[in-house]
Amino acid sequence: MLKWDELQKANFTDSNARARAYGLVDKGTFTEFVSPKDKLSSPHLPVLGEAIEFDDGIVTGVGLIGKRPIFVVSQEGKFIGGAVGEVGGAKMVKTIKLALRAYEDVKKEHPDSYEDRLPAVVISFETGGVRLHEANAGLLAHAEVMDQIQDARGKIPVITIIGSKVGCFGGMGFVAAATDVVIMSENGRLGLTGPEVIEQEIGKDEFDAGDKALVFRTTGGKHKYIMQDCNFLVADKIGAFKTQLDEVMKIPFNEIEGYRRIGSLKLVEEQLELVKKAVEIAPKDSKDMWKYFGNENPESLTNMSYDEFMKSVKRRERICK
């Protein structure tokens, strides 16, 4: 693997899950849990003749940002599309659980200064959701992750990172939406139903899954940023995500709830207003929404460089703040 300083300059998309995990926390601070050395691969894949990986496609561990323990989950899209099975799912669940344990421990050991040492969870998603080869176990694990995210509410921040080729879909799309802060790059995609399935459901004329520009307009980072479904948009570098994480760590914890999009009655009411807007506007394409939110020339947004985009983009006004 590259050295930490080189990792910061590496493209997030081109990097693997482990490199991302190391690079998202401070230099030299990452300790991996259930690493390849432990050889806890999936017991379910071999009988189906499917290749295994020692880490089951999910890198978990703890690092630091400043004094704060950062519990990291980093999914590997190259291994069976990042799909979540029993082992990988358990690693995700337990990582959040350990962060909550650390929260209690920090409070106990540093009763006066625990806020400076408040743990956080960072999940780098690269997955289509449930792994079909062990679908039932994968599905149950998804529910457990969601349960842990609710447990973390009001205690520690849970931060989503999406900047990978596979994006974040299926059951993990729910999970990402349910976290406190979402950071994406324009190469990341977040949604529920993958493009191929939408094409199958509503027809190629309505939605051509091969039209990547359309696919990215519908679920990509820029769109999610405009819709306020993603809080921060960053460049496709591990260092860019890291820098943004450092900034998020500076947000006082009592303000973190303000970054959420769902998770309370008020937020659901805000989202329902947005759905009413959707009925009113009846968007044929994401660009209709971009225009509605004040982007006069939505066409031009797609090919804009990151800097240009950030300068000129208009986003949905949040009702709850």
Next chain:
Amino acid sequence: MEQENVKVWDTLKRDKEERIGQVKNLVKEGKVVAAKDTVALLEGVIKPGDKVNLEGNNQKQADFLADCLCKVDPKKIYDLHMVQSVIALKSHLDVFEKGIAKKLDYSFSGTQAGRLAEFVKDGKLELGSIHTYLELFARYYADLVPRVALVVAFEADKEGNLYTGFNTEDTPVIVEATAFKQGIVIAQVNKIVDKVTRVDIPAGWIDFVIESPKPFYIEPLFTRDPALITDTQVLMAMMAIKGVYGEYGVQSLNHGLGFFTAAIELLLPTYGEELGLKGKICSYFALNPHPTMIPAIESGWVKNMHCFGGELGMEEYVSARSDVFFIGPDGTLRSNRAYSQAAGHYAMDMFIGGTLQIDKYGNSSTATANRISGFGGAPNMGCDAKGRRHSSEAWLKCGKEYGLQEELIGNLPRGKKLVVQMQETFKEKLEPTFVEELDAWKLQKNANLDMPPIMIYSDDLTHIITEVGIAYVHKCTDMKEKMAAIRAVAGYTEIGMQADEKETEALRKKGIVKTPEDLGIDVSRANRSMLAAKNIKELVEWSGGLYNPPAKFVNW
């Protein structure tokens, strides 16, 4: 003496007039026919047994006319002999299924190749010959003159002047053959305008124009996403640049489509620059406007690039680089497949491209057992041009090294084109590249062809590049030595495992086989970080925003 014996010398002309007379009522103004009347028009001007050309290649397609031809009444029109560059669309075979057409002479088939093989097998289609593009074009002027040509253009005016512009491609060669032999030419165009951007085909050669309901289909066939280039491909590209391009000083060349040549293109501004090869190699190309050429062009490598056809998304970029490309007074590219193929055959010192299989003798083929994919233009480029009489450094050097030269022509100096095949020893899913017998033989049996379809014959091939090394096979003095050289670079395939270590050592000493180490290439440097652009977005950045990638490549 007797009136009745006067020979009539203009039957074709009279026949054309008669056919056109039958559809007079369909013509609105000038030569314009409404899209809804197209089927009636075709039924009026086509007769059973006609040779019909349906324009289309691996880029643009006369798709609307192809669809309409499928809708003609098979009771009125049948037994057509289709003469066309490609079988690319479903409709191209539907005309056979419906009994409208019977015989086919063509050059290349992509996605329809499997269905085509079935049709041949089931007797639904009588296969004439599979050609290279140039051969087929040549036959349009000999025994395969189209009676009716159905062509495609961007614009027409009411009089029938056509603007084919960026995607001129096969149109001139088809129209000229048809129109001057009293055939009928029908053009579908995206738009009928008052004044065409540029006259690519003069109105006098066109009989009818139709504004199609949708713009014609274009396949962005030559776009390769740099994000998909592997480390191995980078290694082999480095080997090619140092061991072939640099070694021979190749100035004029054609690249096949594929990730190997895309990797080479993206290494020119990095590795090529580092080797000090700028200006010494890669100045002249017969090549479609590959997006992966943008960094090399921007870095000042290329003097001249003539294009077979267009490439979707490259329009603006090409227009803005008229020093490099062939641009009309209107400011847009004119491509022309026939001329570019001629340049590829005669004016290029090298052809380099990937392949599917290479046999133990060095013949290569892209054929699989159940797909009749044909040839396209590669063999025109991938063969020694025997009629070539001008010389160049690379051509002469390769000829000088040619192990059979003396055997064939005695003590005369003569050059040889570099014909290079690049492939990993195993492809995805561990399919071996080197085989005892090509699948082309199976296809020959399955489809009852006269001979196995070979893309490049061993006697034209000069170099094989694999991850193991480069075999300079032209240097071999007999087949025995050539087979040993092939084995030496065939890795762990069945063929490669027959290599004898000592024999390989001897070939390395003679310079017939060179490994990356022999070439002085640091293998640990062979990774994606060497690429001048690592994804499509970076190509857009290199182009200063002039390249507009097709939607299917926009992953942001």
Next chain:
Amino acid sequence: MEMEQTMIGRGRDAIDMIFDDSSVQENEIGNYQFDSEIGPGAVVGTAQLEGQAVTFIASDAQAINPRFNVVYFGIIGLEEAYKMALSVYHTIEADKDKPLEQKRAIVLIVDTPGNGPGKVEEIMGMNKSTGSYQLALAEARKAGHPIVAMVIGRAISGAFLCHGLQADHILSLAKNFGTMIHVMPITSISRITKIDIERLEELSKGNPVFAAGVDFFYKLGGVEEKVEKVEDMRSLIKKHIDEIRALKVAGNFEKLGPWGRGTLGDERGGRTSRKVVMKLMDAQYEAVAEKYLNA
């Protein structure tokens, strides 16, 4: 085993079968009155179960949503999921000052084939709407409301995740009712894994993790109890509500919900790797905790 009459598509019938006669007040929870136009595919409201108020949430397979055409046959759409989330939040609101013993139960009647798979849905963020419902259920569960999911028909993949899998306990009609619990039918798994269906069925006998069906989920701890007769739904739901309430009053929240089902899956021998992984992570955390807690 004889095939019983299926309950698929009969969410409203189930409501009538389960709750006290004429106790069902649709679109009313606490003081909140729902707009009956919004989310017609979701049926929510208040009913009595043996004299106690409960919130019910179900899908109406007969309803279509005139604004979102992906909603039919019980599919959960954008409006439906938010409506379901609202019903949970208003349940929490209604009992917010009550002690654990009196927090009303929430009964999920599960028969849904999926979440809305459309273009507008993705543009607006369908993942948020069903995600919000899951979070609401998790919040209500942790606040002390007993939540029982009763699978009467289809509990498919992501739709089951949001409408079912956040419950304290999950009950399911047995497989002879045609009940479907799965991520994908075995035919699709066969297509994707390129393994024959016969072989997959053979393999599923020894390993419940991939095959479709109630029994496999039962073995994995994904279903607490199977219900053999329709008439038993009412009493078993009541029984589970009481059990859940007792556990919550006693502070045994960890025995319930997704986490509790994890333990159950291990006990039933269906999910044994989960525990191994978690135990190792505990040990590995303990070995380095000092360094991270006192950085």
Next chain:
Amino acid sequence: MALNEMKFEFKAENPKSINKGWSHFGVVGSGDMEILMEKMDLNGSVQVKIVTPVTGFDNVWGMVMEKFIRSSNLGDVYIEINDNNATPVVVSMRLRQALADANKQEEEVDEDA
């Protein structure tokens, strides 16, 4: 249907182990593999375990591994590989990269990500 498991043992002429106690490299993507190297007293030899869905290439694996171990003079290392259809060239390349990683100095490791 189950995965194919292979075991090899080779001994180089002047065997030398790796610097790190253990080292991991690679991702089991399609056409790719991961390598775990563990320092172990094996009397100078190298033991290799390979797990892959691919069958029919066991002898090729043997040859590639033997060539790698002999040319790198590796010894006293236990190597485990999880493979998913990597071609021989990818296997050789990954082995070289893995070895380079495994031979980084321990102090370098601390610095290292």
